[in-house]
Amino acid sequence: MGAVKFKTLTILARMSLLFVSTVALAERREVPDDPPGHRPATPPVGALPRSGPVVFGAFTSVQVNTDGLGNNILGDAANEPSIAVDPTDLNKMAIGWRQFDTVTSNFRQAGIAYSDDGGQTWTFPGPLDPGQFRSDPVLGSDADGNFYYSSLSSITSVEVFKSSDGGVNWTLPVNAFGGDKQWIAVDKTSGPNSGNVYQIWNVQFTCCGMNDFTQSTDGGTSFEGPFAVPQPSMKWGTMDVGPDGTLYLAGSTLFAGGHLFTKTSDVQGIVPTFDPVQPVSLGGTTAVSSGPNPAGLLGQVWIATDHSAGPAHGNVYILASVDPPGSDPLDVMFIRSIDGGDTWSTPVRVNDDPLGTNAWQWFGTLAVAPNGRIDAVWNDTRADSMVVFSELYYSYSVDAGSTWSDNIPLSPPYNHSLGYPMQNKLGDYYHMVSDDEGANLAYAATFNGEQDVYFVRIAPDCNNNGVHDGSDILAGLSLDCNGNAVPDGCEFPGCPGILPADMNCDGATNGLDIEPFTELLTTMGYSCQADMNQDGTVDVANDLAPFVNTLLGLP
Numbered sequence: 001m002g003a004v005k006f007k008t009l010t011i012l013a014r015m016s017l018l019f020v021s022t023v024a025l026a027e028r029r030e031v032p033d034d035p036p037g038h039r040p041a042t043p044p045v046g047a048l049p050r051s052g053p054v055v056f057g058a059f060t061s062v063q064v065n066t067d068g069l070g071n072n073i074l075g076d077a078a079n080e081p082s083i084a085v086d087p088t089d090l091n092k093m094a095i096g097w098r099q100f101d102t103v104t105s106n107f108r109q110a111g112i113a114y115s116d117d118g119g120q121t122w123t124f125p126g127p128l129d130p131g132q133f134r135s136d137p138v139l140g141s142d143a144d145g146n147f148y149y150s151s152l153s154s155i156t157s158v159e160v161f162k163s164s165d166g167g168v169n170w171t172l173p174v175n176a177f178g179g180d181k182q183w184i185a186v187d188k189t190s191g192p193n194s195g196n197v198y199q200i201w202n203v204q205f206t207c208c209g210m211n212d213f214t215q216s217t218d219g220g221t222s223f224e225g226p227f228a229v230p231q232p233s234m235k236w237g238t239m240d241v242g243p244d245g246t247l248y249l250a251g252s253t254l255f256a257g258g259h260l261f262t263k264t265s266d267v268q269g270i271v272p273t274f275d276p277v278q279p280v281s282l283g284g285t286t287a288v289s290s291g292p293n294p295a296g297l298l299g300q301v302w303i304a305t306d307h308s309a310g311p312a313h314g315n316v317y318i319l320a321s322v323d324p325p326g327s328d329p330l331d332v333m334f335i336r337s338i339d340g341g342d343t344w345s346t347p348v349r350v351n352d353d354p355l356g357t358n359a360w361q362w363f364g365t366l367a368v369a370p371n372g373r374i375d376a377v378w379n380d381t382r383a384d385s386m387v388v389f390s391e392l393y394y395s396y397s398v399d400a401g402s403t404w405s406d407n408i409p410l411s412p413p414y415n416h417s418l419g420y421p422m423q424n425k426l427g428d429y430y431h432m433v434s435d436d437e438g439a440n441l442a443y444a445a446t447f448n449g450e451q452d453v454y455f456v457r458i459a460p461d462c463n464n465n466g467v468h469d470g471s472d473i474l475a476g477l478s479l480d481c482n483g484n485a486v487p488d489g490c491e492f493p494g495c496p497g498i499l500p501a502d503m504n505c506d507g508a509t510n511g512l513d514i515e516p517f518t519e520l521l522t523t524m525g526y527s528c529q530a531d532m533n534q535d536g537t538v539d540v541a542n543d544l545a546p547f548v549n550t551l552l553g554l555p
Contacts, residue, residue: 037105061454077451080427081442084139094167096137106422110134114167179206185239202235242305250303283347284322296425308372312400321364332364367434389413405485419450462490
């Protein structure tokens with residue numbers, strides 16, 4: 001390790017220890033402050049009794065925390081959702097959240113609901129552990145479809161529940177050590193560690209001093225350790241397992257500013273061995289307790305890996321909402337490593353609002369589909385300079401995060417400050433799980449005039465072929481010559497983007513007929529078409545016709 005890097009890590013470690021007590025004072029320990037409350041006889045003013053789907057363009061959000069008839073539960077609050085999806089049956093999923101039976105008390109329990117129809121309907125049978133104070137719900141699934149629910153308890157330790165039937169029934173809780181803002185990851189690979197459950201947490205408000213990591217090698221029946229990730233300690237982070245079984249970790253520094261990364265491929269030993277923790281740059285700092293979430297996080301630090309069979313296989317990605325230099329309060333920023341975390345790319349700004357808008361892009365959340373498509377969502381105040389209303393936004397990348405699609409709003413505006421349950425925040429995070437055809441998001445919003453948890457299936461499909469537009473492009477079902485992540489056939493109707501027999505739509509078979517089409521593409525800005533057969537010469541009729549004929553199987 002170079003002297004400069006070693007000095008940087010030493011300074012970070014010392015600053016982390018120095019600021020532990022300061023940050024601890026700025027946060028609230030997650031233990032009961034209020035006694036359990038009961039739903040008020042008189043609902044809050046403006047709360048809506050029924051809970052119809054929230055339809056916004058092509059996207060439909062379905063409320064999760066409803067009663068047995070699918071109605072909104074008046075006077076309660078629900079936030080901080082996490083989702084698990086069965087990889088063997090994508091219709092089966094579960095969502096956990098912090099359930100406040102009344103906004104007059106911050107006493108919360110482990111909310112849980114399940115769906116067996118891809119999120120179209122949800123069943124909320126009541127809290128997972130009725131009457132027990134619980135917080136920070138985190139869900140995950142293994143390759144066989146078992147679900148895991150990690151829950152912070154009132155004694156500031158963590159227990160894990162397991163379900164083998166899609167979230168309908170759960171085991172008794174298993175002690176998993178832990179502390180504030182824990183996160184879990186489950187190995188879904190086919191390697192020797194498949195089924196391992198990993199957990200990391202903040203070192204303040206914890207059971208175990210500076211120990212901040214544990215693992216289960218028996219499917220959640222028991223947890224080993226706890227162990228210590230090397231200093232400097234990280235917080236507000238997440239984990240992901242790469243295609244070769246390597247476990248990657250990322251988070252913020254203890255004093256809530258910079259960002260850190262480490263990994264381990266040695267999780268079979270008695271004591272896991274981690275690489276030295278290294279600082280990474282996301283182009284800004286993590287912010288907390290400000291702007292649209294005055295008593296909570298503005299988002300976690302997300303890490304995810306590429307399991308596709310394409311050229312990005314094994315890539316490691318980090319995304320977070322960060323405060324960049326200058327007046328802009330918050331952006332969603334992204335970095336990539338193509339060498340297992342040894343080096344990182346320059347940060348890329350995902351939100352496309354004009355610089356100087358000074359909007360808050362908060363709760364940035366990351367997921368990667370099996371085919372390599374990268375999905376990102378966040379709350380966005382770009383339409384409200386007063387920072388009272390947020391909208392849910394989405395973007396995706398089909399080139400390993402180098403460029404991102406135009407930002408897509410998924411929801412109507414909602415007042416993010418409504419329905420605080422004796423805590424001035426909308427929780428601390430959202431959670432998303434992606435598949436090749438789309439992304440499944442659990443999020444909180446106030447469409448009913450109070451805090452509720454919603455599910456939305458995110459699958460933009462401009463050509464209506466049942467496949468996510470980004471996955472269309474990755475699979476070669478659509479061309480994207482101008483590189484904007486939109487299938488060409490959607491942008492230029494009449495001239496589909498996948499080599500039809502009549503590419504210029506003039507009724508003639510391609511061949512010597514292609515030159516006018518090439519000129520047409522040039523006027524549309526398709527510079528990549530200047531040499532379609534990539535022989536080093538500018539396309540003209542005689543140069544291009546053999547190439548097109550070969551593609552079409554013509555003589």
